[in-house]
Amino acid sequence: MSNCNYSWFKFRMYVACLKCGTKIPLQSLEGAPHCNDCGETSESSWEELCSIADIKDLRKGNGSNKSVYAVMQIALNTEPIDEIACYHCKNKIDLHEDLIQQKSCDCPSCNEKLNFETISSYNDFTFYRYINQKMDPAQLKTVIAVHCAACGAPMKKDPGKINYHCDFCGVENILPIALRQKRVLDDIFAGVQEKIILPEKLLEVNELQKIIACLKGNKKEAFAANSLNTVMLKFPDNLQVYHIIVNDLKHTFPNEVFEKLWETSKSAVFLKIIGQKLNKSESEITKRIKKFDKNYKQQEQTSKKEEKGFFDSLKKIFE
Incomplete structure (x- = not known):
């Protein structure tokens, strides 16, 4: 049953890696921030960091742009939007299902499945990931041949990760920019749910x-x-x-x-x-309005006085 409305926000959240300071963008609420530059994984999960960032302000319907300095440096930018779109067919979608309970729904236009994430600390929030670049499964499994900068040992590594550990000498290597797998960031949207009354309960x-x-x-x-x-x-x-x-x-x-x-x-x-x-008729409408609208009467009386004054002035001029 359709009984939910959502206020949607474009949700941009970055945290600074505690080890190297690199900005890590939120792309999924699962797990914790992981830095591809130095390999550091945060002890705080994305869900915990959302709570620290105090995102409950979205319930007021206003966007924000703020920085929070806590267990990690957090930058949060939220912007109200009218609606979200399906990343499969690009059509706008107006959803009224209970996305927090269902966690997925089909696009009304193309029937493709859309997934939504939730966090326990905000039980009226849902998060939608608009995928800007669909990755080929074969591409995700790709490995590249590299050599350790210290000992020259050959290795096969994931091009999606910036750092790699040499299994022979233990040195941490940085993958050259030219060899890194480039990926467009996905857009994250946060929806604040409002339960609405069912149509059959409307008159109650x-x-x-x-x-x-x-x-x-x-x-x-x-x-x-x-x-x-x-x-x-x-x-x-x-x-x-x-x-x-x-x-x-x-x-x-x-x-x-x-x-x-x-x-x-x-x-x-x-x-x-x-x-x-x-x-x-116009006279009937005017008569009906005059029964209750004092301002309407005053406005009409003022108009008549101004009109009379105008004609009196003209009369004096031509006398």
Whole structure:
């Protein structure tokens, strides 16, 4: 059942290697940061480092750019985005599944499987890895022939690692730049989950924001007959609810709903829309608005006074 919304952020996190200072980018939450330059592996896991970086601020919906000096030097940059995309077909995807529970879902466009990661310290966060460069499995298994810089012993090593240990003399070697396997970094996205009410529970809720989230997170077919009409009548002054139901869900209100809204709404802007739907004249719309909108009356009175003053001035000029 689709009952989740997500606020997505581009999530860039780097830590500095404790041994050589090289920046290590977050590419997966599994395991701990490993430096390809010197071979050092952090004692702190990526999950622990996320907790230290205090990423709970994402729940407020704001991005950040900060540095944290703790067990490791951490640089974190987060930027709010509207939605994520499938790295298989490149199409934008709007997901409402419980990705934290499922940990995977199929792309709505190409049906390819997409995987999501979670961390125990933030049970409402999910992480998505957009793979920028798909590696050929054969390429991943490739080894290259190198020689130890100290003793000259021949070895076969992984070109994806920058340092390599000589099994003969014990010297740590650095793989020349020309021989290193180059790889484009993947983009990491963090999603903050918000549970939304199910469509069948829509009429049991009175909180406007929860109702709006439910309307945005589901298709028209998910709602019971007449429930959208009832919701609109519950909030007769709310243009946002009206636009979501009419423009996003493509629902058409029957005339009897507009008639009830005409009687109950106290929004001048909304009454003009309703009046047009009911083929009301301008004078009828104005008369209806005047029943409750004091500002509308004052504005009209001010306008009439200004108009009278203008014509009085003209009259004096031509006398």
